[in-house]
Every structure is written in structure tokens, then in C-alpha cells.
Amino acid sequence: MTAVLHIGLVVNPLAGLGGSLGLKGSDGQALRDRLAELTPQQQHRALDRVERALRPLVEAGTAVTFSTWGGGMGADALAHLGVPHTVVGTPVPGGSTAQDTCEAVRELRAQGVDLILFAGGDGTARDIFDVVGSDFPVLGIPAGVKMHSGVFAVSPEAAGELLLQLVQGGLVGLMAREVRDIDEEAFRHDQVRSRFYGEMLVPGEGRYLQHTKVGGRESPELVADDIADWLVEHMEPDRTYLIGPGSTTAAIMAKLGLENTLLGVDVVRNNEVLANDADEATLLKLLVAAPAGAAIVVTVIGGQGNVFGRGNQQFSPEVIRKVGLDNILVVAAKSKIAALEGRPLLVDTNDPALDLELSGWRTVITGYDDRILYRVSSI
Numbered sequence: 001m002t003a004v005l006h007i008g009l010v011v012n013p014l015a016g017l018g019g020s021l022g023l024k025g026s027d028g029q030a031l032r033d034r035l036a037e038l039t040p041q042q043q044h045r046a047l048d049r050v051e052r053a054l055r056p057l058v059e060a061g062t063a064v065t066f067s068t069w070g071g072g073m074g075a076d077a078l079a080h081l082g083v084p085h086t087v088v089g090t091p092v093p094g095g096s097t098a099q100d101t102c103e104a105v106r107e108l109r110a111q112g113v114d115l116i117l118f119a120g121g122d123g124t125a126r127d128i129f130d131v132v133g134s135d136f137p138v139l140g141i142p143a144g145v146k147m148h149s150g151v152f153a154v155s156p157e158a159a160g161e162l163l164l165q166l167v168q169g170g171l172v173g174l175m176a177r178e179v180r181d182i183d184e185e186a187f188r189h190d191q192v193r194s195r196f197y198g199e200m201l202v203p204g205e206g207r208y209l210q211h212t213k214v215g216g217r218e219s220p221e222l223v224a225d226d227i228a229d230w231l232v233e234h235m236e237p238d239r240t241y242l243i244g245p246g247s248t249t250a251a252i253m254a255k256l257g258l259e260n261t262l263l264g265v266d267v268v269r270n271n272e273v274l275a276n277d278a279d280e281a282t283l284l285k286l287l288v289a290a291p292a293g294a295a296i297v298v299t300v301i302g303g304q305g306n307v308f309g310r311g312n313q314q315f316s317p318e319v320i321r322k323v324g325l326d327n328i329l330v331v332a333a334k335s336k337i338a339a340l341e342g343r344p345l346l347v348d349t350n351d352p353a354l355d356l357e358l359s360g361w362r363t364v365i366t367g368y369d370d371r372i373l374y375r376v377s378s379i
Contacts, residue, residue: 003344003359003377005115005167006065008108009085010128012120013072013096015046015143046143049156050077050119053141056160058083062167067111069104072096086111098127105131114361115203115373117163119143122181125151126197129179137174137201137361137373139163150177151202162203166361166373169342171334173204174363174371201363203373223333224251226368231297231329232256238292240269242283242323244312246299248331265314280316287322294323300332300364305340307376308358309348317351325357331365337374344377352378 057064058081066083068074070090078085088107091100105116105128115137118128121144128138140152141159153159166172176199228251235241243249243266253260256271264277267286275282287294296319301310307330308315320328330345337345347358355378364374 003361003375004063004065005163005361005375006067006111006113007163008105008111008113008116009050009066009068009074009078010101010104010108010116010118010120010124011046011050011069011072011074011077012101012118012124012143013046015120015124046119047072047077047080049141049143050074051081052156053117053119053153053159053163054078054081054083056157056164057167060164062164064163064167067108067113069100069108073100073104098123101127102131109136112360115139117141117159121147122149122179125149125179125200126181129198129200132200134176134199135201137203137363139203148180151179151200166203169340169344169375171338172373173366174201174373175204176200177202201371220247220333220335221251223335223367224248225255226370227331227333227365228252228255230365230368230370231331236292237270240267240274240286240290240292240294242267242278242294242296242315242319244296244298244315246301248299248333249297252297252331263311265312278314280314280319283314283319284322287319293327295327295329296320296323297329297331300330300336300345302336303339304346305343306346306348309346309350315349317349317354320349320354320358328358328362329365330362334366334372337364337366337372344375347376347378 066078066085067088068078068085070087073091073096075087088111089104101124108116116128116132117139118124119141124144125140132138138151139159141156142152153162178199179197181195181197224247227248231252232255243252245263250260250262253266256268258268258273259276260266261277266276267274267278274286296315298307298312300307304310347355349355359377361373362376363371365371
């Protein structure tokens with residue numbers, strides 16, 4: 001089944017309304033008390049900016065699935081554009097609150113969306129961060145008064161073009177960007193108090209940018225070395241790593257100074273080899289005794305784009321399910337992804353239900369602290 005990008009849309013319908021009233025922001029009761037002073041056009045500011053962001057997708061006729069929250073928190077904008085969507089909940093009467101935003105994001109995550117698209121300002125970004133943390137892709141449509149955070153596109157149209165590039169198979173990077181917020185009450189007294197809340201993963205501009213280049217072209221050996229540096233630095237104590245076949249994954253074993261099976265699966269924990277060239281039975285046995293969980297590290301077959309089912313059948317459906325779908329690390333050079341010319345990465349585990357679960361948009365590690373979001377499919 002072809003993977004279709006599933007977007008979870010959350011709109012703060014009050015975002016930006018405080019600006020025209022000179023309130024320095026849209027948080028608090030002061031704005032709600034003065035909503036009647038705003039013109040209909042001003043009251044629809046967030047909705048209008050969402051429509052501007054989504055128009056490139058609508059005009060291109062791209063296959064995208066939307067889930068959203070009711071009324072002004074997303075459903076109204078999608079209905080106005082004539083975009084099919086699923087409403088998974090509704091805000092409380094009397095306007096949305098931060099609690100509504102958090103509840104909406106939790107439910108959208110539970111629905112299996114690939115990305116949270118939100119319209120708002122720093123306060124909305126902060127609420128979303130409280131739910132998704134630093135490991136789930138989000139993209140902000142700038143609609144607030146305060147937008148000091150780095151999680152927003154530069155304009156609604158830029159957000160739309162970025163989503164379009166993502167859907168069409170572009171090399172869209174994933175970057176950690178700051179979530180910040182200003183203390184509105186202090187700001188109203190000319191005191192700027194900016195607080196750092198954390199970082200969220202945001203799709204970046206899909207340029208072919210690679211830190212390690214030779215003669216203007218990507219060097220596969222140096223990229224593999226960069227990937228290995230990054231993964232080795234982030235290996236967790238007592239966690240069991242199942243290292244799949246391939247030259248990119250072989251660089252990880254080399255970085256650890258461990259014996260590697262180029263065309264097999266090796267198992268390591270705490271910088272020690274538990275098994276070389278392990279078969280399915282060995283992997284299942286070791287997973288039973290994995291004290292801190294496990295992760296699969298797998299690369300992409302050049303030209304074909306296969307992640308599972310070609311040369312690594314040791315990663316059987318049972319092994320993959322025991323490790324967990326959220327514990328799969330895909331590594332590949334950007335040049336290998338670019339050679340697919342927009343075609344998806346492929347999975348063929350001989351379990352159609354699992355293939356469907358693996359399909360969607362997944363993070364691919366493409367260098368040192370360098371990631372992209374890319375489509376995975378079973379056909």
C-alpha cells in the first residue's frame with residue numbers, strides 16, 4: 001500500500017488577535033474580553049493563514065490525509081478549502097484553551113499522524129512541546145503575535161511549499177529548533193524575559209546540503225563515518241543494538257572497534273559483541289535478555305531502496321515486533337536517497353500487516369546530527 005502523508009492539524013484560533021489590540025500577545029483573559037472589538041477579518045486571522053499554507057497542497061492535488069480538531073481548531077479551515085478530513089475531537093465551548101491544544105495533539109498522536117502542523121505563536125509551540133517533546137516532527141504556521149521560536153516557517157506560503165516538497169519526495173531535512181516564549185506580562189511593562197523550553201524536530205528546507213564533501217560531491221565513506229560518529233555517541237548503556245548488513249552500518253562497527261559481518265547481522269551491547277552473523281533464532285533469544293530494550297540499525301539498498309526484506313531477512317516480523325517499530329534506526333547517505341528520484345523506501349517483511357505499520361514517513365539519519373523525513377511504502 002502506498003504511504004500517504006498523514007498530517008495532524010491544530011489551530012489556535014485566537015493566535016495573533018492580541019497584536020491588533022496592542023496586547024503584546026494572545027494569552028490570558030484580556031484578549032477574550034475584547035474579542036468583540038475585532039473585525040470579522042481580524043478574527044479569522046489564524047484560519048486565513050492556515051488556508052494560505054495549505055493552498056499549494058490543494059492546488060497540486062497531492063494525496064494527503066488530514067486529521068484535526070473541531071471548529072476553529074482546524075476543521076473549519078479544511079472544510080472551507082474542501083479538503084477531506086477526520087475530526088477526532090472538539091474544543092470546549094467558548095473558545096480554545098491550552099488544554100484543548102494539548103488534548104488535540106495527544107489524540108492526533110494516538111491516531112498515528114506523521115507530522116503535527118500547527119498554527120499559532122510561541123505559546124502554542126510551548127503547549128505542543130509539552131506533549132510531543134523533542135522526537136516527533138512538527139511544523140508551525142506563523143500566526144501569533146510572539147514568534148521567537150525556531151519551529152515556524154518564515155511565512156504560511158513557505159510552510160505549504162515545504163509540505164509539498166516533502167510529499168513529492170524531496171530531501172527535506174529534520175532539524176532540532178528552539179521553543180522559546182516571552183513572559184507577556186513582563187513584556188507589557190517593557191521587560192523582555194525569554195525562556196528556553198526545549199527543542200522540537202522541524203522539517204527544514206530540502207536542499208542537498210552535506211557537511212562532508214569531496215570535490216563538491218558527497219563522499220560515501222566520509223558520510224558513513226559521520227553517521228557512525230553520531231550513532232556511537234548516542235548509544236545507550238545496556239541497550240542491545242542489532243546492526244544490519246551493509247557498508248554504512250559496517251562503519252558503525254568499525255567505529256566501535258568490533259568485528260563486523262558485512263552481509264550479516266551483528267549484535268552489540270555496551271561496546272561488546274554478543275553475536276556475529278546472527279540468525280533469527282539467535283536474535284530472538286538475545287532479545288529476551290535485553291535489559292534496556294533494543295534497537296535495529298538498518299541501511300538502504302542502493303538503487304532499490306529496500307529497508308527490510310532484501311538481504312536482511314534475519315530481521316523477521318517477530319524480531320521487528322519484539323524490538324518495536326519506534327526503535328528502528330534507518331541510516332543512509334543523502335546521495336543514496338536522492339538516487340531514488342522521489343520513489344519511497346521499501347519494506348517487504350512477508351507480513352503485509354507489518355509492512356503497512358512500517359509504512360509512512362520515517363526519520364533517516366544521513367550524517368552527523370543530520371536527518372531527513374522520508375516516505376516508506378510496501379509497494
